[in-house]
Every structure is written in structure tokens, then in C-alpha cells.
Amino acid sequence: MVTKDVLYKLVVFLATVGIAVGLVPIMTIVERRVAAFIQNRWGPNRVGPWGLLQPVADGIKAFFKEEFVPARADRLLHFIAPMLVFVPPAIGFAVIPWGNQIGSVKLQAVNLNIGVLFMMSVLSIAVYGLAIGGWASNNKWSLLGGLRASAQLISYELTLGLAILVAIMMAESVDPQVIVAKQTRGILSWNVFGGGNLLALPCGLLGILLLYTAALAENNRLPFDLPECEQELVGGYHTEYSSMKFAMFFMGEYVAMVNMSAIVTMLYLGGWYFPGITNPADHSWLGGILSVGVFMAKTFAILFVYVWIRWTFPRFKYNQLMNLGWKGLLPLSLANVALLAVVGVFTGGKP
Amino acid sequence: MDYVFLACALVSCVASLMVVRSRNPVYSALALMLCFLAFAVVFLRLGAPFLAAMHVLVYTGAILVLFLFVIMLLNLKEEELGREHPDWVKGALALLCVLLFGAIAVPLAREPRLRFRLPPPDEGFGGVEHVGRALFHQYALPFELVSVLIVVAILGCVVLAKRKL
């Protein structure tokens, strides 16, 4: 039985998948153009207007490449690994509210009251794809790349979790809808500015910094892109992947990036709310579309910073990465949580 | 009939069998992951969403990854895996396990004191707030004791791993 509600739900769900996956090709072209601009070049600008069709050409090229599986590789796991990288971040996007509600329809695929926890647990599964992909290739460099990737992901997941915890403490909820709703009381109610409590401002700023750094490491982005390393590891865990399987790894990385940006937006930057543009009580079509626009703009700004950072900073060595993660960021994030707890207690518990 | 529970039970049983049956330890670890995911769904079905999320986050996302890590670092070859036991030994052990399960399950099923219906859970049962309140009010002392236990375990690891301090 298809009722109107089910139909709306379906549309919202498809749109969610569309946003998560649809931003990927846009990001690939943005990445390449911005990289070129920073290096005083033009970048790919031949396919379509301003090179906008370049992702399509890339996709067609990936599609027609030879599908190669190394001898003595584990065929089943070699096949599954790219999906294990691609699918979890796409599922994690389901609980992100990417807009205010239109009528009675909330612009969020699944409204879970443990949304943030769900997202974290789903994201923690993505490690398997990297590790398995490296192992199944029957190539020692792939294996080492996979090991590096998984060690890095586990290490920075702690900082990530603690930084997310700060936002949860400010909102006093793990429900994404509530977290966003609490940040719709003016720009100072954003969690990055302390969630309405100015004494918690340093916690918010430190929190977003830690969350973003951990997100860079989680997505294997520069300056933490150690799993891929020409000199030591050839191509890392996807050395032995070609054609669409490689494209899956590649897209998985970008979907994870989009997902992380959406998480940062939702937890710290007020989600779809921007004072003067969106009104939380406005459930009309125009308000809904504006809120989606605001959310996308924020997400895109964060994605842009990803790219910007990539072409600015030199990369870490692996021991430096581990030092930073365990000796630098982890104590800092623990201290941040403690500080927020102290501030919360002495200002009456409710910020 | 609860079909979700049935499906999860089936998946977890098959996955558990694969954990034991598989010659390749990497496959075992992956089957264990499948098993854990099925558990998480059962927790969700029982109205314990926090427990489900933590189960995936801690067991699947962290502990099992470490297992996989060690397995991949060792990367055992076929000849290093050791010889398999003959079939009759395996059969006998399996039979013993089934009997053991029966020995526990049959008396439990016959127990009249266990035949009651649970009262419906409170609003928000199994959510973050309820679990947190229970852990930090009602069970605060055991919770803190567990954390002491974990500290002791960590210290033990450090002493074992690092002989020269």
C-alpha cells in the first residue's frame, strides 16, 4: 500500500542518496580545479563548459578499463572490499537532517533517536574495506597500506568520538533533529560558539578543530594520507585495483568526505540554520528549499577547506601521525570534554 | 512470529558456524563481524538502541578490527595453520556442545518461575538517557569498579609489553 507519507519518505530517501553520491563527481572536479588554481594552473577545462563534464569522462574511462585481479588474490574479498568502503558512509548519511521540514515531512531519510551513535558505528565499519582490500590483493605493499589505514582510522576514531561527544554534551541529545533544533536560536547558539553559553566558547572552537583534524585523518586526506604512499607502498591498499573497483574505492573516499562535512555542519555549524535566511518555524516549500541550500553551502564550504588544506600542507610521517593522534589530540580532546563538563556544572548544567 | 529475529538468528548462527569452520582466519574474522551485526539488530529489536550502537561501535568497529589487524600482520600460510582434527573428533565435540546446550536449555524451559510476561518497558527505555542514568546513579559503584579493573588491565599490558620501564 503506497500512501502519501510513504511516497514522501521514498522521495526524501532517494534525495538523501542523491546528495551523498551526487556530490562526489562535483567534488572530483572541484578538487582538480582548485588544485590547479592553487598551483597557478587552469586544470581540466576541456570537457564541457568550464570542464564540468570531466567527471563523466572520468567515469566512462574507468568503466572501459580492464578489470584486473592479481593471481592468487582472494577473489571474493577482492570483490567485496570496495563495497565495504563505499556503502557505510553512504548509509551513515541517512541520519543527517539536510533541511528543515516541508509541511510535515522532515528532510532526513531516517529519524533515529540515537542518530549520531548510529552514524559513528556505521563509519567504524568502513575500516574493514581498507584492511580487507589490502589483504585480498596478495601484495605486500597493499597489505601494509591496508594495515596503515586501519591503524590510522582506529587511532583517530577516539579523537573523533570525543569531539563529537562535546557537541552531544552541548545539545544534551544524540538525536540529530534535536542537535540541530538547539542550534536554531541565533548564530551564538551554534555549538562552535559554545551552544548558547559563551563560557563554553573555547570548548566549541577547540571541538570543531579537533573534529575536523580527526575527520581529515579518518578520510585519509592530506596531511594524513599515509595509506597511499608512492615511495614506500606504491599505491597503498588499492594498488591492485583497477577499473570500476578502483573507482569504488575512490568514490567511497569522497562519499566519506561528504559525510564527514555533513557531520561537522550538523554538529557544530547549526545544520541547515543560518540567521536571517532560514526560520525554524517556517515549514513552507520556499523555507525548506532555502534550508537545504544553506546546509549544502555549509557542507560545501567545509569540503572546500578539505581541498584547500590538501594543497597547502606537507604530509606527516607515520610516527608523527601516531604521536599527534595519541599524545597530542587525544589528551587535548579529553581535556576539552572535561572542561566542558566543568563549565556545564558551574553554569547550572543547562547551557 | 518475529521474522526480524528469525532472520538475525539464522544469520548469526550461520556466521558463527563459518567462524569455526573456515580454514582462513580472515574469513573467520569477517564472519564474526557479520555475527556481531546480526546481534546488533537483535538488540535494536529488543528496544535497546544504545546497546546496539555501542555493540557495533566497540565490538565491530574496534575490537574485531584489532583481531583482523593481528591476523593480517601474521598473515599465516596454509602450512602454518596446523593440522585439522579428524572428522570424528569434530563430530563428537559438536555433539557434546549440543548436549551441553540442551542440558542448560531444557531445565530452563521447564522452569515455572521463568514463565512470566515482562512488563512493558518505560518510555525511552534502552535510550542513551536511561542507560546513562542507570550507570551513573543506580550502578555508579560497579561502573567505577569496572573502570578500575580496566586500568589494572592496561597497566598489566604495559608491564608485559615493556619489560624495561
Add this chain to the structure above:
Amino acid sequence: MTNYNIGSLFKGMFRTFQHLVGKKATLEYPEEKYIPRKGYRGEHRLKKDEQGRMKCVACFMCATACPAECIRIVAGPSPWPDRDKIPVSFEIDLLKCIYCGMCEEACPCDAIELTPTFTQIATTREEKIYDLQKLMNR
């Protein structure tokens, strides 16, 4: 211990942002052409005077000055009264030429010149040996 100097990170990002919005160094070749500076030494040409006659008097000065010995001239009698000889054949092997401009320096009647052209392609070695006709009609 690690030095956590966050300020320098932002400084670096500011610098890359300047490059992001700044002028680009790449020339998009087929649409935009590179125009060499004045005095750029490209391929040669032989000049003509006001009446459309070639200026060259086949004095062999350029061939003598050429360090790469890429100029070959065969002289013949001049049809005009104001000079004795004109070149019957004038060949420059541009594959040997080092584009030094010595021929231009040596020429007493300002007949040979290096043009800014540098993108002429050839598919055989013979095509790159320019003869009198080719040198005149440029």
C-alpha cells in the same frame, strides 16, 4: 615534543588562497598564442627592397659567420645593374641552425633576418631545409 604552531598553518593557507585567486601561469595554447618578445631569434627570412627585389647580394658573409655551418649559397650573375651577384640557391638547414643570429649581424646589406616564428613543423628532415623561395616568401 611537537611544536603546535597553529598560526603558521593559517599563514600557509592564506598564501595558497592568494595563489588560488591569483593570475594563472598556464597558456591555453591553441586559443592563446605565445607572442615572443621583440628581438626573439626564430626562423630566418630574406628581406626584399622597395621594388620587390631580394636584398641579398650573395656575399657569403652569413655563411662564413655561421658557427653551425648551416647556410649554403650558390651565387649567380645579377640581372640588375646595381650589384654583381645574386644567390641562385640559398639554403638554410634549420635542424643544424642554433638560432644565434650571427648571420643577421654579419649581413652588410640587411638582407637576412630572424623572425619570431618558432612553431613551424616538418614531417621530414628535407622539409626543414629552407630554400630561397621559402625564405623569401615569409
